[in-house]
Amino acid sequence: MPSAEHIADTVNRYISLVAKGGADDIAELYAEDATVEDPVGGEVHIGRQAIRGFYSAIENAERECELVTLRVAGNEAAFQFRLTVKAGDGGMVIEPIDVMAFDDEGKVAAMKAYWSAENVRQL
Numbered sequence: 001m002p003s004a005e006h007i008a009d010t011v012n013r014y015i016s017l018v019a020k021g022g023a024d025d026i027a028e029l030y031a032e033d034a035t036v037e038d039p040v041g042g043e044v045h046i047g048r049q050a051i052r053g054f055y056s057a058i059e060n061a062e063r064e065c066e067l068v069t070l071r072v073a074g075n076e077a078a079f080q081f082r083l084t085v086k087a088g089d090g091g092m093v094i095e096p097i098d099v100m101a102f103d104d105e106g107k108v109a110a111m112k113a114y115w116s117a118e119n120v121r122q123l
Helices: 004-020 023-027 048-058
Strands: 030-037 044-046 062-073 076-087 090-094 097-102 108-114 120-122
Touching (some): 004 062, 023 048
Antiparallel strands (some): 062 076, 076 090, 076 097
8 A cells, every 4th residue: 555655756756747737647647547537427437548538538638737735645645635627718717625545665545535516716
């Protein structure tokens, strides 16, 4: 099982990559057979290639990301972060709560993001 420090480091790397990284780099944090459900109740992306495709949607956007709070317990982490995506004169801010489960190698095995349209603020 990965250490709490490793899990926290991975979450911080995830936040950094969502802010400035590419889809390939984000996908590398995930296990080959990982799942991403973002938002919960939406499509479940299965496998690193599908996850890469999911994150490619934000790859060329101007964005900022800030970790608000993080809790690690066992092999899981729950965290809230603030994502700002800018487009032209506008944009949006969203503050999802993500839950990640980690495999024995310290890769993200599953991620669920809790948010809805009510949690999106237009700029």
